[in-house]
Amino acid sequence: MKWWKEGVVYQIYPRSFSDSNNDGIGDIRGIIAHLDDLSDLGVDVLWLSPVYPSPNADYGYDISDYKSIHKDYGTMDDMMELIHESEKRNIKIVMDLVINHTSDEHEWFKMSRDPESPYRDYYYWRPGKESGPPNNWTSFFAEGCWEYDEVSGEYYMHLFGAKQPDLNYHNPKVVDEIKGVMKFWLEKGVSGFRCDVINIIYKTSLEDGKMKLVLTGSEHYLAQEGAHDILRTLRKDVLSGFDCFTVGETVFVTPEMGKDLCDESRKELDMIFSFEHMETDQFIVKWFKRKFNPKRFADVLFKWQESIEWNANYLENHDQPRSVSRFGDDQNFWKPSAKMLATCLLTLKGTPFIYQGQEIGMTNYGFTKLNQIKDIETHSVVAFAKNLRIPQWYLWSMIRKNSRDNARTPYQWNSKDNAGFSEHEPWILVNPNYLMINRENQEKDPGSVLSYYKMMIRLRKENQVLIEGEFIPLKASKTLMIYQRKLGKQLWTIVLNFSNRSVKYQNEGKIIISNYGDEHIFGMLKPFESAVYDNSHI
Ligand code: TEU
Ligand code: CA
Numbered sequence: 001m002k003w004w005k006e007g008v009v010y011q012i013y014p015r016s017f018s019d020s021n022n023d024g025i026g027d028i029r030g031i032i033a034h035l036d037d038l039s040d041l042g043v044d045v046l047w048l049s050p051v052y053p054s055p056n057a058d059y060g061y062d063i064s065d066y067k068s069i070h071k072d073y074g075t076m077d078d079m080m081e082l083i084h085e086s087e088k089r090n091i092k093i094v095m096d097l098v099i100n101h102t103s104d105e106h107e108w109f110k111m112s113r114d115p116e117s118p119y120r121d122y123y124y125w126r127p128g129k130e131s132g133p134p135n136n137w138t139s140f141f142a143e144g145c146w147e148y149d150e151v152s153g154e155y156y157m158h159l160f161g162a163k164q165p166d167l168n169y170h171n172p173k174v175v176d177e178i179k180g181v182m183k184f185w186l187e188k189g190v191s192g193f194r195c196d197v198i199n200i201i202y203k204t205s206l207e208d209g210k211m212k213l214v215l216t217g218s219e220h221y222l223a224q225e226g227a228h229d230i231l232r233t234l235r236k237d238v239l240s241g242f243d244c245f246t247v248g249e250t251v252f253v254t255p256e257m258g259k260d261l262c263d264e265s266r267k268e269l270d271m272i273f274s275f276e277h278m279e280t281d282q283f284i285v286k287w288f289k290r291k292f293n294p295k296r297f298a299d300v301l302f303k304w305q306e307s308i309e310w311n312a313n314y315l316e317n318h319d320q321p322r323s324v325s326r327f328g329d330d331q332n333f334w335k336p337s338a339k340m341l342a343t344c345l346l347t348l349k350g351t352p353f354i355y356q357g358q359e360i361g362m363t364n365y366g367f368t369k370l371n372q373i374k375d376i377e378t379h380s381v382v383a384f385a386k387n388l389r390i391p392q393w394y395l396w397s398m399i400r401k402n403s404r405d406n407a408r409t410p411y412q413w414n415s416k417d418n419a420g421f422s423e424h425e426p427w428i429l430v431n432p433n434y435l436m437i438n439r440e441n442q443e444k445d446p447g448s449v450l451s452y453y454k455m456m457i458r459l460r461k462e463n464q465v466l467i468e469g470e471f472i473p474l475k476a477s478k479t480l481m482i483y484q485r486k487l488g489k490q491l492w493t494i495v496l497n498f499s500n501r502s503v504k505y506q507n508e509g510k511i512i513i514s515n516y517g518d519e520h521i522f523g524m525l526k527p528f529e530s531a532v533y534d535n536s537h538i
Contacts, residue, residue, distance in 0.1 A: 002245070003044070003092075004045065004191075004245040004271075005310065005351060006044075006461075006467055007043075007044030007092075007351065008042065008043045008045070008351075009046075009047055009094070009351060009352065009354070010043040010045070010356065011046075011047045011317055011356060012046055012047070012048050012356050013026075013049045013355075013356055013407070013408060014026050014028065014030075014031065014048055014049060014073055015049075015059060015060070015072070015408070015427065016356070016408050016410045016421070016427075016428065017030055017031055017034070017356055017410075017411050018030030018031065018411060019423075019424070019426070020032075020033055022422055022423040022424045023072075023422075023424055024422050024425055024426050024427050025072045025073075025422075025426075026073075026421070028051065028069070028074040028081075028082050029078055031082055032078070032081060032082050032085050035085055035086060037439070038089075039089040039091060041359060041454060041457065042454055042457035042458060042461065044090065044091060045091065045092045045192075046093050046094065047094040047095075047096070047247075047353070048093065048094070048095060048096060049096050050096045051079070051095075052067075052068065052070060053068055053069070053071075054070055055105050055163065057161050057164065057376060058161055059375075059376075060098075061098050061160070061164070061196065062101070062160075062161070062163055062164045063102055063106065064103040064105040065107075066184075067181065067184050079188070080188065080189075083188065084189075087189070092190075092191035093191060094190060094193060094245075094247075095185050095190050095192075095193055095194070096193070096196060097194065098196040099181075099195070099196070099198075099201065100159065100166060100197045100198070100201045101158060102165065103163060103164065105163075108177075109122070109165050112125065113149060113152055114151075114152070115154070121171050121173075122171060122174055122177075123156050123157070123165045123166065123167060124157035124165075124168050124203070125155070125156050126146075126154060126155055126206065127154050133146035133148075133155050134146055134155055134206060135206055135208050135209070136208045137209055137215075137216055137217030138214070139158060139159050139160060139161075141160055141376065141377055143380055143384065145158050147162045147165075157203075161380070166203070169201050169226060169227075169230055170202075170203075178234070179234065179237055182234065182238045182239070183238055186238070186242045191243065191245070192244035192245040192246055192247070193247075194246075194247050195269065196249050197249055197250075197251055198231070199222065199251065199252075199261060199272075200218075200221045200222060200227070201221075201227050201230065202221065202224045202225075202227040202229075202230060203220055203221040203224070206220070213284055213285075214285055222251075223250075223253065223257045223261070228261070231268035232266070232267055236267070245270040245271070246269045246270050247270065247312045247351075247353075249272075249273045250273060253274050253275070254276075255274075255304060255307035255308060256307075258274055258304075258308050262309075262310070264309065271310055271311065271312035271350070272311075272312060273314060274304055274311075276300045276304065277297055277300045280292075280293065281293070281327075286402050287381060287402055289401055289402070292327055294476075294477070294478060294480075294481060297481075298481035301481075302473040305350075305471045305473065305483075310349070310351070311349065311350030313345055313348045313350045313351065313352050313353065314345070314353040315341055315344070315355075316355035316358045316407060318404065318407050318408060319404050319407070320404070320407060321364050321401060321402060321406045321407065322364045322407060323338075323358060324337055324361050324362075325364035326364075329500055329528065330363040330364070332500065333500055333527050334361060334363070335361065335447075335449060336527060336529060338449045339449055339452045339515035339528075339530065340496055340497065340498070340515055340528045340529065340530040342453050342515075343513075343515060343530035343532065344481070344494075344496055346456040346457065346459075346460050346466070347460070347483075347485065347492075347494045348483075349470075349471040354453070357407075357411055357412065359450055360412065360437060360438065360439050360442050360449055360450050362411075362412060362437060364400065364401070365405065365429065365431050367405065367406075368396065370382060372429055373403060374408070374428050375403060375404045375405045377403075378399055378402075378403040378405065381398075381399075385398075405428065409429060409430060410422070410428065410430050412430070412431065412434040412438040412439065413438060413439050413440065414438050414439065414440035415434065415435050415440065418430050419434035420438070420440070455513065459512070459513060463490075465485050465490045465491075465492055466492070469487040469492070470485065470487070471483060471485060472486060474493070478498075478499070479497060479498060480495065480496065480497060480503065480525075481495075481498060482494065482495050482496070484535070490534075490536045491534075491535045491537070492512070492532055492533065492534055492535065493509060493533045493535050494530070494532050495507065495525065495530065495532075495533070496530045497526070497527065497530065498528070499527065499528070501527055502526050503524070503525045505525045506523055507533045507535070508535065509533035510534045511531055511532070511534075512532040512533060513532050514530065514531040514532075515528075515529060515530045515531075516529050
């Protein structure tokens with residue numbers, strides 16, 4: 001079994017993890033200072049959201065230099081120390097690879113502004129049409145995706161913000177540059193990459209798209225053959241020479257597209273993050289939420305478990321609201337629902353990805369004012385909503401539930417000022433519930449969410465059935481999600497109660513773990529109870 005299949009990955013959003021020099025911004029030395037805590041949790045791999053130089057239009061997802069470290073986060077020496085200190089604890093480091101676009105402050109882009117420059121063709125520069133931009137595509141951040149440049153009299157394309165110009169993958173020089181970036185980090189000792197929006201990097205043509213409610217134009221760049229070719233090239237020419245893995249962030253994928261990206265035989269990616277389970281509580285776009293329906297959620301997870309050989313499983317990341325606020329109940333059943341979600345994540349087949357703070361049950365923030373929000377996506381949507389005349393109360397209910405900043409508030413270490421994240425006012429607001437929800441409290445409490453995560457991670461490590469075992473879906477209903485894992489004669493049943501009511505449930509097997517611990521009652525599941533049973537017939 002490969003190490004990245006047996007391991008548990010922990011995602012760090014460095015800006016909000018821990019601030020070592022008290023300037024209000026999390027940094028690499030802050031991560032080093034907490035490596036023992038991470039090793040104690042039992043995680044094997046750390047994926048760092050971008051730590052490269054960036055003007056922070058999209059907080060690091062707009063890179064201006066792929067081969068160095070943002071001064072906010074430290075130096076290359078700090079990075080090397082992080083790699084070595086992690087290694088001592090058997091922890092590997094994985095970097096975020098954001099190659100669909102660069103920052104407009106990247107040297108390549110600056111040079112490309114000159115039509116005569118050899119860098120012109122690194123990006124998509126095109127003359128406009130009489131009526132305006134070169135085509136009718138729309139961007140992920142709810143605006144147009146062409147920006148006019150006075151200097152050269154042409155437009156450049158950006159599928160995300162205007163400060164995030166898309167790279168042109170028709171140009172072999174771009175592919176060579178990216179190979180160089182990957183080699184650079186692998187030679188420094190990193191063990192792989194999380195590849196940002198990797199299934200949209202290749203634009204087959206720039207013709208007008210079919211008009212759609214979202215992402216007009218996507219048929220020209222979603223999962224194109226060109227992207228598959230590039231992934232195979234990167235694998236063959238770079239990745240295959242190292243002991244590493246890749247996980248692709250792949251937007252709008254179906255299981256069929258997913259297979260073509262990460263099936264072993266394809267030699268492209270090792271795993272992908274799909275989005276479908278995260279879209280079960282929305283209409284068309286995430287801003288229009290509908291009531292969370294456990295059945296819809298479980299059906300989608302079952303479908304992916306059955307169609308993809310090895311999934312990258314996640315319930316949270318830096319783009320998503322907190323899972324306990326979204327799929328659980330952060331008011332009345334905060335603790336059991338946070339633990340139940342841990343059971344789910346750590347018993348599905350595939351590599352589990354825990355997002356910082358999830359292991360202590362951090363919750364959404366409850367934003368009320370625009371000046372509390374840092375995220376470009378929320379600001380773009382607010383601007384867009386103005387044109388649509390969406391009423392304020394509705395707009396704010398959308399923001400509170402969906403803003404990506406819900407996941408980006410500082411990590412809650414203890415009950416000291418600023419949750420122990422920094423002695424300086426943090427770059428983004430701390431969730432006031434840190435007095436109740438913080439790591440230090442939970443460290444001492446065997447019944448805490450944190451202690452439960454540690455137990456579940458250990459259970460997974462000690463029982464191969466949770467890693468290699470076949471996945472067998474049993475039931476998806478409004479209240480219950482039930483599935484089994486089977487390896488040889490071993491058969492385990494996992495039961496998750498997604499409701500705030502007690503439910504009758506009989507299982508003949510021996511109980512292995514319940515998130516209610518000693519309070520578990522035979523024949524019954526309490527609100528948000530999860531239970532793992534041993535049904536092996538040996
Ligand atoms: O996210 C890709 C992406 O599709 C998001 O814009 C997603 O639609 C949105 O976050 C859902 O709320 C990746 C990164 O994870 C994200 O942080 C970046 O902003 C984006 O790419 C551009 O690099
Ligand atoms: Ca700092």
